[in-house]
Amino acid sequence: MLVLLPPSEGKAASGRGAPLKPESLSLPGLAEARRAVLDELVELCAGDGEKAREVLGLSEGLRGEVAKNAVLRTAGARPAGEIYTGVLYDALDLASLDAAAKRRAARSLLVFSGLWGAVRVTDRIPSYRCSMGVKLPGVGALGGHWRTPMAAVLPETAGNGLVLDLRSSAYAAAWKPKGEVAGRTASVRVLHAPTRKVVSHFNKATKGRIVRSLLLAGAAPKGPAELVEALRDLGYVVEAEAPGRTGTAWALDVLVDEVH
Numbered sequence: 001m002l003v004l005l006p007p008s009e010g011k012a013a014s015g016r017g018a019p020l021k022p023e024s025l026s027l028p029g030l031a032e033a034r035r036a037v038l039d040e041l042v043e044l045c046a047g048d049g050e051k052a053r054e055v056l057g058l059s060e061g062l063r064g065e066v067a068k069n070a071v072l073r074t075a076g077a078r079p080a081g082e083i084y085t086g087v088l089y090d091a092l093d094l095a096s097l098d099a100a101a102k103r104r105a106a107r108s109l110l111v112f113s114g115l116w117g118a119v120r121v122t123d124r125i126p127s128y129r130c131s132m133g134v135k136l137p138g139v140g141a142l143g144g145h146w147r148t149p150m151a152a153v154l155p156e157t158a159g160n161g162l163v164l165d166l167r168s169s170a171y172a173a174a175w176k177p178k179g180e181v182a183g184r185t186a187s188v189r190v191l192h193a194p195t196r197k198v199v200s201h202f203n204k205a206t207k208g209r210i211v212r213s214l215l216l217a218g219a220a221p222k223g224p225a226e227l228v229e230a231l232r233d234l235g236y237v238v239e240a241e242a243p244g245r246t247g248t249a250w251a252l253d254v255l256v257d258e259v260h
Contacts, residue, residue, distance in 0.1 A: 001220060002158050003211055004118075005111045006168045008086030014068075014126040017076040024124065029153035030117040033146060037115055038072065040138050041130055045069035056134055065129035072126050080111055081121030087201055088166075091208025094121060101215040109211070110157070112171040114142045117150065132170045143173040150175035162186065162221050165249070166207045177249060185249040186224040186240075193237070193255040206256055210236065224250035 022034060045052045045066045052066045068075070081094045094105055106122045113119060114132040135141045154175050163177055163185040177185040188210065190203040213219075213234045221227040228240045237255040 001108050001162045001164060001214075003109050003164045003214075004167050004171075005088070005109060005211075006166070006171045007111050007113050008084045008089055009129075009131070010086045011083050011127045011129075012078070012085050014076040014083075015078050017078055017124065019074050020072065020077045020124070020126055025116065026120040026123050027118055027153050027157060030146075030149050033149040034116055036139055037130070037136070037142065037145065040136050041069055041115065041128075042072055044136065055136065056129060057131070058129065062129070069128055069130065072128055075126035077124040077126050079121060080119045080123050080125050081105070081109075083125055083127055084111060087204040088208040091205040092212050093208075097212070097215060100218065104215045104218065108215075112167055112174060117146050117174070118154075132174060143170065146174040155181050162223055162227055164188070164211075164227065166211070179247050182247050182249045183243075184223045186227050186252050187249055188252045188254060190254045190256060193257045196255075202256060206254060210254065224252070228252065 022031065022038070025031070025034070044055060049063065049066050052069070053060075053063060056066070056069075058065055094102070097105060106120065109121045110118050111121065112132070113130075114134055115128050115130040116123075116125060119125060130142070132142050132146075139145050154177075158177070158181050161184070163181060165172065165177070165185055165187040172187075176182075188207065189198060190206040191197065192199050192202070210231065213236075214230065217230075217234060219230040219234070221230045224240070225242070228238050231238045231252075231254070239253040239255065240250060243250060
């Protein structure tokens, strides 16, 4: 099973660890595309701070994020699972998983990123600020920048198993599973049951809890239909229908009564 996650806007501090080693990151087929974004982002943020803040879409109060980006090559690096914070990652709570569940997380979780493309939770990265919606002057729109290298790398990364897609729309734009891979992909939407509306906070929290539940249970669904059964066995209320044509991802609705 491969689980595709969005990053978080909020991130923990880089800390005092050894600096980034780009060659050590997973998915080496993304290395050239990563280098292009990293080089331009560092140059932009080390130069005109006002321009950088405008390009990154940051408010005056987030000016410090520009300075953080300027020193990405020398800042301390930590496992991505420690860098990403926020509602989904708080609910997932990787640090408190047992040893077996942590091994499953290392194998199965892939976090999409405007800067790195995608990283494993064990990959060591510095704290940064660069969303997938950014358009850099040279590289261009990051969603478009990542599509070609992702199309070459991600099908192999997905292997022959289930792909559980929990990304937000901005990050989903960087890679859309196609063909046979799409047929074993399930995207999940979390709905407030009484209103059947998506509410951002508990949508993220529930997605984090879903991943945590699957990791702790050691669940290994082979495809979307088996995922539906696994989630129901874990106590989730799931609505799903098989897609009407081959090569199309499954869409799962998880219904939640309480907003928390």
